[in-house]
Amino acid sequence: MKALYEELPQLFSNGMYAPFAERKENVVQIELTEGCSHSKCTFCNMYNSKYKEKSLDKAKKHIDAVFNSASEKRLNQLERIWIANGDALNIETIKLNDLIQYTINEFKKYVGELPRRVALFASTKNILSHSKEGLMVLNCGGTCRNYLSLKNTCSVRKFGTKKGLDLIYWGIESGSSDVLGYVNKGCNADDIFKANESLDFSGIRKSVMIMPGLGGIRYANQHLEDTVEVLNEICPEFITLIGINPNPNSLYARKMTQEFRDKFNRPLTDEELGHQTLDILKGLNFDTKVGCFDTSMQKFGRNPYPFGSYEIDDYSLHRRDEFVGEQRKKIIK
Numbered sequence: 001m002k003a004l005y006e007e008l009p010q011l012f013s014n015g016m017y018a019p020f021a022e023r024k025e026n027v028v029q030i031e032l033t034e035g036c037s038h039s040k041c042t043f044c045n046m047y048n049s050k051y052k053e054k055s056l057d058k059a060k061k062h063i064d065a066v067f068n069s070a071s072e073k074r075l076n077q078l079e080r081i082w083i084a085n086g087d088a089l090n091i092e093t094i095k096l097n098d099l100i101q102y103t104i105n106e107f108k109k110y111v112g113e114l115p116r117r118v119a120l121f122a123s124t125k126n127i128l129s130h131s132k133e134g135l136m137v138l139n140c141g142g143t144c145r146n147y148l149s150l151k152n153t154c155s156v157r158k159f160g161t162k163k164g165l166d167l168i169y170w171g172i173e174s175g176s177s178d179v180l181g182y183v184n185k186g187c188n189a190d191d192i193f194k195a196n197e198s199l200d201f202s203g204i205r206k207s208v209m210i211m212p213g214l215g216g217i218r219y220a221n222q223h224l225e226d227t228v229e230v231l232n233e234i235c236p237e238f239i240t241l242i243g244i245n246p247n248p249n250s251l252y253a254r255k256m257t258q259e260f261r262d263k264f265n266r267p268l269t270d271e272e273l274g275h276q277t278l279d280i281l282k283g284l285n286f287d288t289k290v291g292c293f294d295t296s297m298q299k300f301g302r303n304p305y306p307f308g309s310y311e312i313d314d315y316s317l318h319r320r321d322e323f324v325g326e327q328r329k330k331i332i333k
Contacts, residue, residue, distance in 0.1 A: 004027070029082045035085070036086050170207065231280070239290045240293075
């Protein structure tokens with residue numbers, strides 16, 4: 001079955017996108033922003049339009065239209081909410097909280113029960129644009145301390161249970177400050193650690209995106225080591241590995257081409273990319289779920305040796321080493 005936004009294209013922008021897990025039939029997608037407020041990452045051509053966000057009134061009308069237009073069959077399948085597009089966390093705290101709670105309320109009205117999960121994309125910069133207390137508000141819809149005069153929106157008061165933003169898809173890409181600078185990500189490793197402190201304080205869970213191969217062979221060791229260090233510090237619940245696959249016209253691709261001509265840098269080969277992906281997996285020391293998918297699920301990534309989903313826990317570290325060994329044999333073949 002198509003994603004809801006694919007069934008109702010008239011209600012969404014041409015740049016509407018959701019990660020694989022949020023395109024499923026049990027997810028309702030809501031689009032609050034278009035474009036990207038940063039729009040300077042050298043590898044990314046995903047959002048071609050200028051950044052803009054819907055007004056409060058237009059956003060609520062959009063939310064109403066999505067639920068009104070969904071078929072009864074679709075409504076009966078819904079369990080989760082995805083808030084798009086790629087920069088929804090750039091919305092100011094009070095407004096975003098209002099829209100999240102409005103969407104949850106509409107979900108309950110149309111579906112008959114509360115959503116199991118509310119998720120959106122986030123960048124390090126946008127996480128840091130909210131205070132720790134503000135992120136906590138987004139997680140629960142209001143606080144007992146009446147932060148930002150949001151006491152009346154408290155989800156516990158409305159629904160009898162805490163319900164708000166509980167998962168972010170965080171585009172970290174690399175734990176190396178040098179690599180992040182190379183691709184003009186707009187943050188460094190220290191920013192990632194600060195953002196993580198705020199998320200841990202708020203209770204919002206993390207699904208992190210990492211890009212094996214980012215920065216090319218020149219930064220390969222640094223990218224690997226620093227990324228593993230960051231991941232082991234922030235311990236996300238989910239990790240998606242998305243091999244770098246830049247648009248040929250992107251600044252990243254043009255810069256890499258010139259560096260290759262100058263014998264200064266080059267992209268990783270498929271074999272090197274596969275090994276770096278597995279080395280990241282092997283370096284993790286916490287429980288998590290890892291995904292490395294082919295283009296049928298992750299169309300923007302370049303994963304020449306995908307392995308689907310893999311779960312790491314305290315009881316499978318030995319099994320993980322065996323799994324990594326099995327995957328390396330596939331690469332060698």
